[in-house]
Each structure stands twice: as structure tokens, then as C-alpha cells.
Amino acid sequence: MHGSAASEDDVHSGAPGDEDSPLRILVVEDDEGDALLVREHLQDGGLAHETVWVRTVDDALLHLDADCVLLDLGLPDAMGLSALQRVLEAGAPPVVVLTGLTDTDAGVEAVAAGAQDFLAKGDVDPDLLARAVRYAVQRRRLEDTGRALYRSLVRAAETTRLERALLPTPAVTDTRMEVRVGYRAGRDGLLGGDFYDVVERPDGTVLAMVGDVCGHGPDEAALGATLRTAWRTLVLAGIPADEILGLLERVLAAERARPEIFTTVSMLAVLPDRRTADLYLAGHPVPLLLGSPSVLLPSGRRGRALGVPVGGGWPAQRLDLGPSWRVLLYTDGLLEATVGDGSQRLGKAGLLDVAHRTMLGTAETDGAVRPDEDPVLGRMLSAVRARHGGDLVDDAAVVLIGCDA
Structure with a gap:
């Protein structure tokens, strides 16, 4: 894999967000070896998925139609939390930070800034990575369901107020x-x-x-x-x-x-x-x-x-x-x-x-x-x-x- 063009696995069925279809995972990683290792971990973890790999945040912003983003914090066009902030501000799906940084404070800050999870590359194994992706996607779905329920309750309350007036x-x-x-x-x-x-x-x-x-x-x-x-x-x-x-x-x-x-x-x-x-x-x-x-x-x-x-x-x-x-x-x-x-x-x-x-x-x-x-x-x-x-x-x-x- 070379350049910043996206490359995908051979699994291409289903739409993002469909619980019965393979998860579409965007890997944002500038190191080709690490990107390959992530794909192997996902495969070994038994996670039905397809991946898109990009090297930069700029390229990631073009491929946010995914179920989850695995994001490195050391990229050519963004370092640290700025990479996470740019992706989140663009309306990204749930983000799991996967980085070589092992600073505990960095993980807390990333989660506080909106990441679903923080994983250090040296500590990741197939099961841990697959589980982190599944949990991140499920949490986002639960959050979306909760927001939809809240909007429904607000709408019902507004309708009730209108009914009392009308x-x-x-x-x-x-x-x-x-x-x-x-x-x-x-x-x-x-x-x-x-x-x-x-x-x-x-x-x-x-x-x-x-x-x-x-x-x-x-x-x-x-x-x-x-x-x-x-x-x-x-x-x-x-x-x-x-x-x-x-x-x-x-x-x-x-x-x-x-x-x-x-x-x-x-x-x-x-x-x-x-x-x-x-x-x-x-x-x-x-x-x-x-x-x-x-x-x-x-x-x-x-x-x-x-x-x-x-x-x-x-x-x-x-x-x-x-x-x-x-x-x-x-x-x-x-x-x-x-x-x-x-x-x-x-x-x-x-x-x-x-x-x-x-x-x-x-x-x-x-x-x-x-x-x-x-x-x-x-x-x-x-x-x-x-x-x-x-x-x-x-x-x-x-x-x-x-x-x-």
C-alpha cells in the first residue's frame, strides 16, 4: 500500500450501520506496517469487517462513511489531540484511538475529547482490538437510540402542549x-x-x-x-x-x-x-x-x-x-x-x-x-x-x- 489512496479488503457487502453486515472500519495510520498489523488483528479477532486505509487526516475526512475509525495520533498533517478533534468536528463515526503513545494522561484526554476508547499499539492483541471496535460501535448506536428517544419525547411533549392549547x-x-x-x-x-x-x-x-x-x-x-x-x-x-x-x-x-x-x-x-x-x-x-x-x-x-x-x-x-x-x-x-x-x-x-x-x-x-x-x-x-x-x-x-x- 503506497500513497494516500484508500485500499479495501475483499469484503464489500452491507451498508454502514447495518448490524447484520460487516463493519466498515477506517484505519488512519501513516505507517504501512502498523496498518497491515491492524488489519491482521481484526481478521484474527473474528470480526466481520472491511477496512479502508488512509495515511492522513485530510484523506480520512473523505472516507467518514464508516462504522468506526481507528486513529493514530501521530500523522503527517496532525499530531496529538488535534487529529482527533479534526475528525470529530467533521462528523466522524465512533473513534478508537490506536497510537504508539503510552502516556496514560493522553488516553484520558482523548476519551474526554470524544474518543470511544484509547489503545496503545504495543498492548493490542486481536481479541482486544476486535472487542474495542465492537463496543465503540455499539455504544454509538445506543447513544443514537437515546438521542432519537429523547427527540421523540420532546416532540411528544410539544404535541401535548399544542393539544392543550388547540x-x-x-x-x-x-x-x-x-x-x-x-x-x-x-x-x-x-x-x-x-x-x-x-x-x-x-x-x-x-x-x-x-x-x-x-x-x-x-x-x-x-x-x-x-x-x-x-x-x-x-x-x-x-x-x-x-x-x-x-x-x-x-x-x-x-x-x-x-x-x-x-x-x-x-x-x-x-x-x-x-x-x-x-x-x-x-x-x-x-x-x-x-x-x-x-x-x-x-x-x-x-x-x-x-x-x-x-x-x-x-x-x-x-x-x-x-x-x-x-x-x-x-x-x-x-x-x-x-x-x-x-x-x-x-x-x-x-x-x-x-x-x-x-x-x-x-x-x-x-x-x-x-x-x-x-x-x-x-x-x-x-x-x-x-x-x-x-x-x-x-x-x-x-x-x-x-x-x-
């Missing part, structure tokens, strides 16, 4: 009111920009809403959580219902990442008599009035979506609901569920049918009702999934609010 507990004390809420994340399992809330004011007015930030992802989820919190704050502050959406739009404009992001909202303000309500629509699908038959609520006074730069506000549609009623507010993830061969959407007619059958207890579900879900809305979401044939592509939030005087 999916609050309704704040209603009137025992005459029926309030149910439900949420299903889309196919990727991550929360999106759908949000909901239900709050009762001191004067007895109950406000319910669902909203949907355009797009899907962490930014939209964070914005949805912000808007949901802002909505509850406005309600608790006693802001008149007909002013809430305008103020919510100001929050949207201040918090959105891009000016083209908009949000749709459906809001119902149930008056203290529990027979009358005002409906506000900001570019959102019309709620359903459940019954026999279930129908869409009147939508003659629709308003624009929040954040869309056109004129017009959000006029109230006064509703006379009567003594006994149920209203379903929802986001468009339910309407966009595909049915049949996938060329058609469930749409409002399909959702009306699913909702009506759910209330009658005759809806066909896919059986996927989680224990933590509201049983009624869980069955409704499960029935939509059954017609869709699996997880919904988009998020779906639903609020069922009613009164039986």
Missing part, C-alpha cells in the same frame, strides 16, 4: 346544555391548524366556535393555538360577539408567518334563553342542525375568511332554535373525506347522513373509537373514516352543542 376543555356550567367536542389529526398523526372552543359567559351566553388555519404543519398548529387562546380571552373579557371576529383577525395578521395565510371560523352565540342564537360565518362551512331530518343552518349572512384582504365583515344570522335542538360545528376535514372509488368527496350531504345515523345509533363505523374520545363524536368520526376507508387526510374538529329544555 383542544381545550369546554367551560360551560349550565346543566341544560349538551356540549361535546372531538378532534382527529390527519394521516400523518400531527396536529394541524384546526381548533375549537366553547365558553359560557357570566350573563349565561354560551359561545362555541371551530376554526381552521389554511395549511397543515407545526406553524399552522401554533397559529391555531394562538388564535384559539385569543378567542377565549376575548370571550372572557366580555367583548361583544359581533366584535370578536374582527379582533381575532387582527391577532391573525400580527401572528401569521406569511400574508397569504387565512383562517376560516364558524361561531355560534347561544343566548341565555337557550332558544335563540346568533351564527357568524367567516368563510367556514355551514353548521348542521341535527334532527329528523338533519339540515344545514341558514347561511344567508356569510362573511369572508379572516385575513383575506377584501371588504365586508361578519354579520350575525339570528336563529330561532326552539326548546330542543342540537347544532354541529365542524371543519372541512370531514367534508373532504373521499368515498367510493376515491373520486368523490363526502361533502355536506354525506356528512348530514353520517351525523343523522350517528344520532340514531345506526352509523357504520370502522371501530376506531378511542377511549379518551367523546363516545358520540367518536362514533361520528369513526363513521366518516369507515366511508373514507382509513385515516383522514386532513384534520377534523367537531363541536356538538345543544339544549333540551
Whole structure:
């Protein structure tokens, strides 16, 4: 072996990191005799491997697609810990220092600097070298697994925080009111920009809403959580219902990442008599009035979506609901569920049918009702999934609010 070009053993199967394949070992050693001895030790140690030999750190940086690096600390272009630091800073796999230096302090310093192990050439035998390589690779794999687990735990904690912000507990004390809420994340399992809330004011007015930030992802989820919190704050502050959406739009404009992001909202303000309500629509699908038959609520006074730069506000549609009623507010993830061969959407007619059958207890579900879900809305979401044939592509939030005087 001459020069700095890499030279490999005859074993070439498997990919780096695959536990069932030979280990790919990068030997960084300027002495040809020592490099040959290392290869023989690895072979005699019974370690399934392939080696790449280079003489300098510069060449080593070109061959870091390995499972382990055996590194000498006395090289033509780097001496001592500087060689180790250069290799580690370049993102090297686990490094075992294999050097002629026998200073104990040098070994401690090398391990402290990031090496997995420190071996003196004069003390190495086949079994010791093979064992050091195996342990170094296994420790790195365990470290990588630990980091992946930590990231997963952090992500789960972040999701939980978003869930608390996006999916609050309704704040209603009137025992005459029926309030149910439900949420299903889309196919990727991550929360999106759908949000909901239900709050009762001191004067007895109950406000319910669902909203949907355009797009899907962490930014939209964070914005949805912000808007949901802002909505509850406005309600608790006693802001008149007909002013809430305008103020919510100001929050949207201040918090959105891009000016083209908009949000749709459906809001119902149930008056203290529990027979009358005002409906506000900001570019959102019309709620359903459940019954026999279930129908869409009147939508003659629709308003624009929040954040869309056109004129017009959000006029109230006064509703006379009567003594006994149920209203379903929802986001468009339910309407966009595909049915049949996938060329058609469930749409409002399909959702009306699913909702009506759910209330009658005759809806066909896919059986996927989680224990933590509201049983009624869980069955409704499960029935939509059954017609869709699996997880919904988009998020779906639903609020069922009613009164039986």
C-alpha cells in the first residue's frame, strides 16, 4: 500500500450501520506496517469487517462513511489531540484511538475529547482490538437510540402542549346544555391548524366556535393555538360577539408567518334563553342542525375568511332554535373525506347522513373509537373514516352543542 489512496479488503457487502453486515472500519495510520498489523488483528479477532486505509487526516475526512475509525495520533498533517478533534468536528463515526503513545494522561484526554476508547499499539492483541471496535460501535448506536428517544419525547411533549392549547376543555356550567367536542389529526398523526372552543359567559351566553388555519404543519398548529387562546380571552373579557371576529383577525395578521395565510371560523352565540342564537360565518362551512331530518343552518349572512384582504365583515344570522335542538360545528376535514372509488368527496350531504345515523345509533363505523374520545363524536368520526376507508387526510374538529329544555 503506497500513497494516500484508500485500499479495501475483499469484503464489500452491507451498508454502514447495518448490524447484520460487516463493519466498515477506517484505519488512519501513516505507517504501512502498523496498518497491515491492524488489519491482521481484526481478521484474527473474528470480526466481520472491511477496512479502508488512509495515511492522513485530510484523506480520512473523505472516507467518514464508516462504522468506526481507528486513529493514530501521530500523522503527517496532525499530531496529538488535534487529529482527533479534526475528525470529530467533521462528523466522524465512533473513534478508537490506536497510537504508539503510552502516556496514560493522553488516553484520558482523548476519551474526554470524544474518543470511544484509547489503545496503545504495543498492548493490542486481536481479541482486544476486535472487542474495542465492537463496543465503540455499539455504544454509538445506543447513544443514537437515546438521542432519537429523547427527540421523540420532546416532540411528544410539544404535541401535548399544542393539544392543550388547540383542544381545550369546554367551560360551560349550565346543566341544560349538551356540549361535546372531538378532534382527529390527519394521516400523518400531527396536529394541524384546526381548533375549537366553547365558553359560557357570566350573563349565561354560551359561545362555541371551530376554526381552521389554511395549511397543515407545526406553524399552522401554533397559529391555531394562538388564535384559539385569543378567542377565549376575548370571550372572557366580555367583548361583544359581533366584535370578536374582527379582533381575532387582527391577532391573525400580527401572528401569521406569511400574508397569504387565512383562517376560516364558524361561531355560534347561544343566548341565555337557550332558544335563540346568533351564527357568524367567516368563510367556514355551514353548521348542521341535527334532527329528523338533519339540515344545514341558514347561511344567508356569510362573511369572508379572516385575513383575506377584501371588504365586508361578519354579520350575525339570528336563529330561532326552539326548546330542543342540537347544532354541529365542524371543519372541512370531514367534508373532504373521499368515498367510493376515491373520486368523490363526502361533502355536506354525506356528512348530514353520517351525523343523522350517528344520532340514531345506526352509523357504520370502522371501530376506531378511542377511549379518551367523546363516545358520540367518536362514533361520528369513526363513521366518516369507515366511508373514507382509513385515516383522514386532513384534520377534523367537531363541536356538538345543544339544549333540551
